[in-house]
Amino acid sequence: KNEVEQSPQNLTAQEGEFITINCSYSVGISALHWLQQHPGGGIVSLFMLSSGKKKHGRLIATINIQEKHSSLHITASHPRDSAVYICAVPETSGSRLTFGEGTQLTVNP
Amino acid sequence: DGGITQSPKYLFRKEGQNVTLSCEQNLNHDAMYWYRQDPGQGLRLIYYSQIVNDFQKGDIAEGYSVSREKKESFPLTVTSAQKNPTAFYLCASSMRSGRAFYNEQFFGPGTRLTVL
Numbered sequence: 001k002n003e004v005e006q007s008p009q010n011l012t013a014q015e016g017e018f019i020t021i022n023c024s025y026s027v028g029i030s031a032l033h034w035l036q037q038h039p040g041g042g043i044v045s046l047f048m049l050s051s052g053k054k055k056h057g058r059l060i061a062t063i064n065i066q067e068k069h070s071s072l073h074i075t076a077s078h079p080r081d082s083a084v085y086i087c088a089v090p091e092t093s094g095s096r097l098t099f100g101e102g103t104q105l106t107v108n109p
Numbered sequence: 110d111g112g113i114t115q116s117p118k119y120l121f122r123k124e125g126q127n128v129t130l131s132c133e134q135n136l137n138h139d140a141m142y143w144y145r146q147d148p149g150q151g152l153r154l155i156y157y158s159q160i161v162n163d164f165q166k167g168d169i170a171e172g173y174s175v176s177r178e179k180k181e182s183f184p185l186t187v188t189s190a191q192k193n194p195t196a197f198y199l200c201a202s203s204m205r206s207g208r209a210f211y212n213e214q215f216f217g218p219g220t221r222l223t224v225l
Contacts, residue, residue: 041146041197043216045216048211095205
């Protein structure tokens, strides 16, 4: 079973700061999923990536398959970015996900 | 609109009562999943189903039961055997995944169950 570790667990930033959240996993994977959980509990998918880099607005996700590491970056952070960010990797069967414990991000105005 | 619906958003039950949480999707997804989330913890898999009339236990299936009689629906019953049922429950669905490929899971809004 894949071990997934996220860091940091908690992150507080001032509006406008550049944010980085890290995710490491122990077993090679076909893809990695970044999720955002809002304070109300709903989860939305941010990125699914298997190599390189993806960008959507102020969010950028990168993955290094050889190092088994992914990062999620937020440029020009805003209070509305405050949420829990979760990375998840599929198990070798492909049908189940292993989740990191999440990073609680708080962006202060 | 295509998506996953869970109802109700908040649910209160007395200890010892069974309760069924609803999950419906109109995304034509084969696979459906139930997760439990406790405060400050990651998501844990309760049950999943990759096809109608078939389902598998996840990591914490004890005290829960499911059925998959229709492709669109995957209800979860929290039985009185579940020792600590108060939690946030999330349903998800995806196209069927396999050994060499993963299909993205999409999540419902969740149901917060409180057992009094």
